Amino acid sequence: MEFLPTGIEGLDKLLGGGIPKGHIVAVIGSYGTGKTTLGLHFIYEGLKNDETCIIISFDEDERSIVESAKSFGMDLGRYSHSLEITRLEAAEVKESMRKIKSDLPEVIKSLHASRILIDSISVFETLFSETERYRALATLRDILKTAGVTALITSEADKSNPTTSKYGLLEYICDGAICLKYIRESQLEEPKLGLEVVKMRRVKHSRKPKPYSITERGIEVFEREEIF
Numbered sequence: 529m530e531f532l533p534t535g536i537e538g539l540d541k542l543l544g545g546g547i548p549k550g551h552i553v554a555v556i557g558s559y560g561t562g563k564t565t566l567g568l569h570f571i572y573e574g575l576k577n578d579e580t581c582i583i584i585s586f587d588e589d590e591r592s593i594v595e596s597a598k599s600f601g602m603d604l605g606r607y608s609h610s611l612e613i614t615r616l617e618a619a620e621v622k623e624s625m626r627k628i629k630s631d632l633p634e635v636i637k638s639l640h641a642s643r644i645l646i647d648s649i650s651v652f653e654t655l656f657s658e659t660e661r662y663r664a665l666a667t668l669r670d671i672l673k674t675a676g677v678t679a680l681i682t683s684e685a686d687k688s689n690p691t692t693s694k695y696g697l698l699e700y701i702c703d704g705a706i707c708l709k710y711i712r713e714s715q716l717e718e719p720k721l722g723l724e725v726v727k728m729r730r731v732k733h734s735r736k737p738k739p740y741s742i743t744e745r746g747i748e749v750f751e752r753e754e755i756f
């Protein structure tokens with residue numbers, strides 16, 4: 529199996545080399561756990577390897593994404609020729625879906641993009657009714673699979689279950705799921721950050737939550753350490 533390194537060494541070790549090529553992987557966590565940052569690592573690593581990459585953001589505009597990346601020492605501007613950043617407005621359901629259905633396959637194909645980051649799907653999901661939501665996600669999956677691109681899709685976590693996505697559907701359409709969470713020993717202590725590979729089709733992986741940190745260098749996963 530071919531792997532695409534994520535640019536986060538400890539995570540790649542946990543995954544046996546990186547994200548399996550062609551996989552669609554969910555990154556689930558509550559706000560501030562580092563989902564966008566993890567996605568930026570994945571994209572930046574691709575750019576450094578001369579790959580073409582796409583970011584579709586429902587949260588931030590291009591400038592804000594470039595600024596965030598810069599705060600972690602990633603200079604996306606250097607790779608503007610091989611990076612496409614698209615902001616989709618959440619308010620326009622039909623327009624978003626139309627763009628995804630008609631434009632996305634074309635964009636991936638014409639750019640020969642190998643990596644795509646969708647950040648975050650939760651905003652997109654809120655646009656649909658319960659019955660339409662699964663269909664919308666399945667359509668997105670089919671498009672990504674047909675294009676053969678390797679994808680990270682970030683999602684807010686369910687309020688009461690940090691390893692489940694907000695609507696509990698994303699993990700079913702994905703080949704893998706990585707969960708980022710705050711782990712509290714007690715209410716008085718500062719929470720610790722833990723990363724868990726919840727699911728990864730065709731890969732033997734550990735399920736143990738591993739400590740990670742977010743610093744000015746971005747995310748670092750301590751794959752040989754324990755949280756407690």
Ligand SMILES: Nc1ncnc2c1ncn2[C@@H]1O[C@H](COP(=O)(O)OP(=O)(O)O)[C@@H](O)[C@H]1O
Nearest residue numbers: 558559560561562563564565599600742743744
């Ligand atoms: N330059 C930085 N140095 C250290 N920590 C940072 C820096 N920038 C952001 N962070 C931390 O990362 C968190 C945001 O990560 P982000 O990837 O945006 O999370 P999410 O997308 O899950 O909401 C912030 O809440 C902050 O704690």
Ligand SMILES: [Mg+2]
Nearest residue numbers: 563564587648
């Ligand atoms: Mg984010």
